[in-house]
Amino acid sequence: MLSWRSVILLLTTARILSTNDPSTDEIPLAEAAGAAGLNGSELAEAKRYGRLELSCTLIDKAIDAAYLAVAALLLAHPLDNWLQQLSPPLKEIWTLRLTALFLIVTAGHVAVSFGLSFYSGHVLEHKFQLSNQTFGQWLWRYAKRMTLSVALSLCVILGLYWLIWTLGHWWWLAAAGAFFVVSVVLGQLAPVLILPLFYRIEKLDRPELTDRISRLAAGTGLSIAGVYRMDLSAETVRANAMLAGLGRTRRVLLGDTLLDGFQPEEIEVIFAHEIGHHVYRHVLKIMLGGLFYSAIGFLACDRLLAAWVSRHGSPIDYAQLPVYSLPLMLFILTMLAMLFEPLQNALSRHFERQADSYALRRTGLNDAYRSAFRKLAKLNKDDPTPHWLDVVLFHSHPPIAQRLAMADAGREGDL
Numbered sequence: 072m073l074s075w076r077s078v079i080l081l082l083t084t085a086r087i088l089s090t091n092d093p094s095t096d097e098i099p100l101a102e103a104a105g106a107a108g109l110n111g112s113e114l115a116e117a118k119r120y121g122r123l124e125l126s127c128t129l130i131d132k133a134i135d136a137a138y139l140a141v142a143a144l145l146l147a148h149p150l151d152n153w154l155q156q157l158s159p160p161l162k163e164i165w166t167l168r169l170t171a172l173f174l175i176v177t178a179g180h181v182a183v184s185f186g187l188s189f190y191s192g193h194v195l196e197h198k199f200q201l202s203n204q205t206f207g208q209w210l211w212r213y214a215k216r217m218t219l220s221v222a223l224s225l226c227v228i229l230g231l232y233w234l235i236w237t238l239g240h241w242w243w244l245a246a247a248g249a250f251f252v253v254s255v256v257l258g259q260l261a262p263v264l265i266l267p268l269f270y271r272i273e274k275l276d277r278p279e280l281t282d283r284i285s286r287l288a289a290g291t292g293l294s295i296a297g298v299y300r301m302d303l304s305a306e307t308v309r310a311n312a313m314l315a316g317l318g319r320t321r322r323v324l325l326g327d328t329l330l331d332g333f334q335p336e337e338i339e340v341i342f343a344h345e346i347g348h349h350v351y352r353h354v355l356k357i358m359l360g361g362l363f364y365s366a367i368g369f370l371a372c373d374r375l376l377a378a379w380v381s382r383h384g385s386p387i388d389y390a391q392l393p394v395y396s397l398p399l400m401l402f403i404l405t406m407l408a409m410l411f412e413p414l415q416n417a418l419s420r421h422f423e424r425q426a427d428s429y430a431l432r433r434t435g436l437n438d439a440y441r442s443a444f445r446k447l448a449k450l451n452k453d454d455p456t457p458h459w460l461d462v463v464l465f466h467s468h469p470p471i472a473q474r475l476a477m478a479d480a481g482r483e484g485d486l
């Protein structure tokens with residue numbers, strides 16, 4: 072399934088670290104350990120964790136592709152026929168049948184992928200002492216995320232089919248525009264409505280940090296009133312920070328794990344990194360990138376759907392596009408999203424480097440920057456030097472070793 076939770080996060084936040092970056096290895100241990108201040112066994116553990124996470128990511132994508140292919144080619148038609156026979160309203164009202172088919176396909180998808188979600192989200196996190204959650208707490212959060220994701224996906228699907236049935240040929244262009252509008256609305260709502268569903272968020276109350284934060288925020292359009300503490304520790308031991316929201320809901324969220332475990336100068340550098348995202352307008356740029364990708368993606372989807380519907384000779388009739396095309400639509404959109412992921416990640420890594428460079432220039436705290444990233448690597452068990460292919464395909468943030476090298480370059484005066 073298209074993970075709308077990750078879509079929301081991707082569209083609406085810019086974090087200091089990616090939260091679920093898988094990693095792999097093949098770099099001399101001593102060299103990498105030195106780079107991130109990890110000892111041999113810490114580095115080996117980070118690499119082991121990275122390999123398992125990468126395996127989970129690959130298996131998850133394989134399950135998505137296989138399940139949706141089976142649903143599209145084998146299950147869609149019989150399920151649609153069954154629904155039509157079930158009751159007259161389902162036969163007459165296409166929107167109702169589309170909703171029913173979507174919910175059945177999604178329930179099947181949750182059923183086939185639950186085991187892996189449980190392993191990667193709960194078992195693996197405990198195995199590496201990264202989680203603070205009991206099984207019940209994990210399950211509750213999983214249920215909330217799924218409900219939100221299914222509700223949003225259903226709205227998107229109903230909107231797409233409505234555009235196809237009413238606009239016909241140009242639906243893809245309208246869909247890209249609508250997707251952009253939805254991302255702006257979600258961007259504004261994320262910090263005030265969506266994030267509080269998962270984390271307790273309160274105003275930052277740390278007088279000793281106020282001066283540093285006010286100084287850095289001065290002249291950027293962001294105020295101390297826009298800085299919040301987020302209780303990440305309810306879920307994880309990992310530290311993180313993020314910039315979220317748009318316009319009046321724009322804010323910097325600092326994890327309690329970061330605020331409680333890091334020195335003021337380290338927090339200052341990390342805050343400056345988030346200010347960098349704000350100053351360079353990265354959230355807006357990611358959304359504009361999303362507009363571009365979605366226009367190309369929906370156009371490709373249109374061409375593939377047309378080719379499939381007209382494979383027996385008669386051209387596609389948009390007003391009559393059958394309900395049972397839904398799983399195929401989900402399959403195509405999921406495949407396109409996988410195809411675009413490396414491009415979006417490349418853009419994201421570029422923005423992260425810009426924000427890192429900004430933080431170093433703005434604060435001049437190269438030593439605090441270095442110690443902050445070493446702490447983050449240690450706490451989050453981040454592999455400092457993952458395989459380049461892993462980075463290209465799946466990493467939204469540069470490897471820690473590269474980020475540390477920026478501070479060294481800065482010391483030589485060429486940042």
Ligand SMILES: [Zn+2]
Nearest residue numbers: 085086087423
């Ligand atoms: Zn960042």
